[in-house]
Amino acid sequence: MSTARSASSLQLAREARERFVAATEGAIAPLAQAIRDRLTSVASDVGSARTMQESRDDLVAFQGHASQWVSLTQTGWRKALGTGPTGTTSSAPAALRLELIGDEVVESNILASRLAQTIHDKASFELSDLRLRIQHLEGTHELDARDVLKPETLAQLLVDQWLAAGLSREAWGRVQSIVQQALADVVVKAYENANAFLIAQGVMQEIDLKSFVRRAGDSGGGSTSSMGMPATSNMPMGHGVPGGAAMSHAQQPSSQPSQPQRPGFGFQASVPSSGPASSSMMGSSPLAFARQRAQTALLSLKRFVAARIGGEAGASQPGGVTGTGGGVAAPRVFSRTFAGAIADAEVAYRMAATQYMDGGGEQATLIQQTAVDLRRRTAELKKRAPTTADKATVEIVALMFQAILAEERIPFSARVWFARLQMPVLRVAIAEPEFFGTLQHPARMLIDRMGSCVMGFDAAAITGSALENEIKRVVQVIEQYPETGQRVFKLVFDEFVAFLSRYLTQSDATQRVMSVAQQVEQKETMAIQYTIELRKMLNDMPVRDEIREFLFKVWAEVLAIAALRYGAQGEHTVMLKRVASELVWAASAKPNRADRARVIQDLPQLLQRLRQGMDLLGIVGEPQEGHIKTIGATLTDAFMSKTEAIPQAKIEAMAERLAHLEDFVSDDGSASSLPLDAQSIELLLGVDATAIEVISDTAGVKVAEDMLAWTHELQVGNWFMLDHNDRVTQVQFVWRSDRKRLHLFASADGRSFLIQAGRLAMYLQAGLLVPAEEETLTVRATREALAKLDANPERLLN
Numbered sequence: 001m002s003t004a005r006s007a008s009s010l011q012l013a014r015e016a017r018e019r020f021v022a023a024t025e026g027a028i029a030p031l032a033q034a035i036r037d038r039l040t041s042v043a044s045d046v047g048s049a050r051t052m053q054e055s056r057d058d059l060v061a062f063q064g065h066a067s068q069w070v071s072l073t074q075t076g077w078r079k080a081l082g083t084g085p086t087g088t089t090s091s092a093p094a095a096l097r098l099e100l101i102g103d104e105v106v107e108s109n110i111l112a113s114r115l116a117q118t119i120h121d122k123a124s125f126e127l128s129d130l131r132l133r134i135q136h137l138e139g140t141h142e143l144d145a146r147d148v149l150k151p152e153t154l155a156q157l158l159v160d161q162w163l164a165a166g167l168s169r170e171a172w173g174r175v176q177s178i179v180q181q182a183l184a185d186v187v188v189k190a191y192e193n194a195n196a197f198l199i200a201q202g203v204m205q206e207i208d209l210k211s212f213v214r215r216a217g218d219s220g221g222g223s224t225s226s227m228g229m230p231a232t233s234n235m236p237m238g239h240g241v242p243g244g245a246a247m248s249h250a251q252q253p254s255s256q257p258s259q260p261q262r263p264g265f266g267f268q269a270s271v272p273s274s275g276p277a278s279s280s281m282m283g284s285s286p287l288a289f290a291r292q293r294a295q296t297a298l299l300s301l302k303r304f305v306a307a308r309i310g311g312e313a314g315a316s317q318p319g320g321v322t323g324t325g326g327g328v329a330a331p332r333v334f335s336r337t338f339a340g341a342i343a344d345a346e347v348a349y350r351m352a353a354t355q356y357m358d359g360g361g362e363q364a365t366l367i368q369q370t371a372v373d374l375r376r377r378t379a380e381l382k383k384r385a386p387t388t389a390d391k392a393t394v395e396i397v398a399l400m401f402q403a404i405l406a407e408e409r410i411p412f413s414a415r416v417w418f419a420r421l422q423m424p425v426l427r428v429a430i431a432e433p434e435f436f437g438t439l440q441h442p443a444r445m446l447i448d449r450m451g452s453c454v455m456g457f458d459a460a461a462i463t464g465s466a467l468e469n470e471i472k473r474v475v476q477v478i479e480q481y482p483e484t485g486q487r488v489f490k491l492v493f494d495e496f497v498a499f500l501s502r503y504l505t506q507s508d509a510t511q512r513v514m515s516v517a518q519q520v521e522q523k524e525t526m527a528i529q530y531t532i533e534l535r536k537m538l539n540d541m542p543v544r545d546e547i548r549e550f551l552f553k554v555w556a557e558v559l560a561i562a563a564l565r566y567g568a569q570g571e572h573t574v575m576l577k578r579v580a581s582e583l584v585w586a587a588s589a590k591p592n593r594a595d596r597a598r599v600i601q602d603l604p605q606l607l608q609r610l611r612q613g614m615d616l617l618g619i620v621g622e623p624q625e626g627h628i629k630t631i632g633a634t635l636t637d638a639f640m641s642k643t644e645a646i647p648q649a650k651i652e653a654m655a656e657r658l659a660h661l662e663d664f665v666s667d668d669g670s671a672s673s674l675p676l677d678a679q680s681i682e683l684l685l686g687v688d689a690t691a692i693e694v695i696s697d698t699a700g701v702k703v704a705e706d707m708l709a710w711t712h713e714l715q716v717g718n719w720f721m722l723d724h725n726d727r728v729t730q731v732q733f734v735w736r737s738d739r740k741r742l743h744l745f746a747s748a749d750g751r752s753f754l755i756q757a758g759r760l761a762m763y764l765q766a767g768l769l770v771p772a773e774e775e776t777l778t779v780r781a782t783r784e785a786l787a788k789l790d791a792n793p794e795r796l797l798n
Helices: 003-025 028-043 049-082 103-138 151-164 169-200 286-309 336-358 363-384 388-405 412-419 422-431 442-454 466-480 486-503 508-538 545-566 571-586 593-617 621-640 648-659 678-685 705-712 757-766 777-791
Strands: 100-102 245-247 692-695 719-724 727-736 742-747 752-756 769-771
Touching (some): 003 049, 003 103, 003 169, 028 049, 028 169, 049 151, 103 466, 103 486, 151 169, 286 388, 286 777, 336 422, 388 422, 388 777, 422 442, 442 466, 442 777, 508 545, 545 571, 545 621, 692 757, 705 757, 752 757, 757 769
Antiparallel strands (some): 100 245, 719 727
8 A cells, every 4th residue: 555545544534533523522412401301300200209319319410510521521522533543542552551440440331331332233234334444444453442433432431521520320320221312323323424424435335344354363463253343342351359450361371370280160168148037047938948959059069070170079279269168269360371262262152143043043943053052162162271170160161051051941032142141151150160159149140030030931022022132231241341250240130130120010000000009008107107106296195085096097097198199298188187286176175265166166177177088098988977976075075174275385386297297207117017908909099909919918917027038038020820819820020119018920911919028928938929940040050060960970071
């Protein structure tokens, strides 16, 4: 290429980038307005006190920092044009820099990756074409890590400047969906325009992809995909270095360890704790029994491996733990060569899996092809494994994923995504051997949670759904950060759990049931707290027992219902609160004529308001007349009473406290059992409860605390078999109320079962509600892997 032509080509590449930056820069201010509109809308929504406060805080913070964020982002975006091959580059390649990356930086990078992944998904073809044209112009094999054309660069800038402007990661998480929605289309259009500009300049008007295909391991530095793209992220990561930092790959040894090849296959043999209730539940619930069986499977695998690769079951093992009761093992450092081999296998299988899913062939055949492909790559990795422990780890992880891939209850499309986790899990299992010894390793927990959720759906319900897209996103995030160890698994596990809580309750019918359940629970709690406050107010007042009984048992319920229906400070609620103090005054002694005359004058209106309150509560007809009769008799007695009258100041203080009653009540969730049934729901809240199958607590029956603790450990998303009224139904656990007293299960035919905590504990204990799967996905896969190894032990190292 001539010098003149080189300069011309570089200038075209530079201009394409400038056009791209100009197009995307213009979207930042409208994006800020979209975020502001979203936060304003959310802040006006009614929800729990905590949610509403968070929404208001987000809005106030963004209003104060939005202009700074826009300015910082636009300035940083223009400056980003100065990096890359046509600008200033760093003094040392990323792979050679030794640096520590804090947890906060890792978390920020992962936040940015979600936005980048959205752009990748929408602009894959346009971005691929533009990348090839730029590489052609500049004579490079790949774009610089910080090139403005890479979605990661813009996404990282947006997040970094968000934090620099004083806004929080939590707030970004709550607005990221609107950011993705507002920005993705703009960036796609910018890619299209950049391509159109280069085509108009005669740059690669037709792209021949074959000339750009390079195999992994070709010259040019690190592992690459078939299109010359990096196989892994450019962010330096490590294997969970203690102290909250990650270590770059350059700090790891480049050769095999010189010490003897003793086993590096570590285990944590202690039974994992599941919170305060665990000790009381051991041996008393099937959940505890299932955990013990699972832990036994892990211990059996440990003994099998230890017996065949050397060392005793309790001996100190490099990269493992000492004995059977030790803590979590320190991360192992393993060969860069072997790490590169795993990365190559991951990239190759990722491409093959895409072809399988796009091939449109018979699913059984495609699954078979996937299994054969993974088996072949496993054999190649075992040949390159530097230690016997690594060989054993490769084999066991492969056998586990063979079992997962063969699980027909997982829909086909989801199984292929599960299979793509084999190499990331292998990397974690080698670096963190406690993966094999604890049920609560984040990688296990993620696979188990995703598996337990999808195994209850048929293929039609999963394919193309938001659930499948979330599983896809989770896998891609894990693939993007291959060297973060278990931290990325933990992060996406938490995100997947949060996603489930939204996904499983998104239907209108479920939302209505949840709303009703929350209102019932909130009403009962408010009634009890109102009763407590009324008792405090009347503690030192000479009030007749009949009036006390009415206020505590009837009027507190009236106030709770009114607060739910009309708001705590609604006009109707305020009136009913005032009635309580008026009744106390009217029923107290009336030694002077003026007070008696006032009572006679106000009595008709007071009785009318008492009737209105009881109507609201559903107390009508004869029960209502009984209360009115008792109150009337009490008021008559007050006329003739010679006792001391209640001072007017106390009545006024009571009225003032009642007016702001919500300021004094707590929200500790302590309450007696709810009066819950379909009829009471319709009566109390005025809603149609025909779609709800209510299974309420049994009156007078006390449930053991360990059984109630068991209900708290049920995981949203899991499937169960419910035997109710002699009819067995497969149901999914979709929601638990904030106070953990109400639980909602949904069936595939649209029915909803709202079960109180006490009754749920009884159903679990009696076997009327049982998990659809006795074991988690990874435990069953471990057990199947062990069965194959028992039958053919030579395969562990061969």
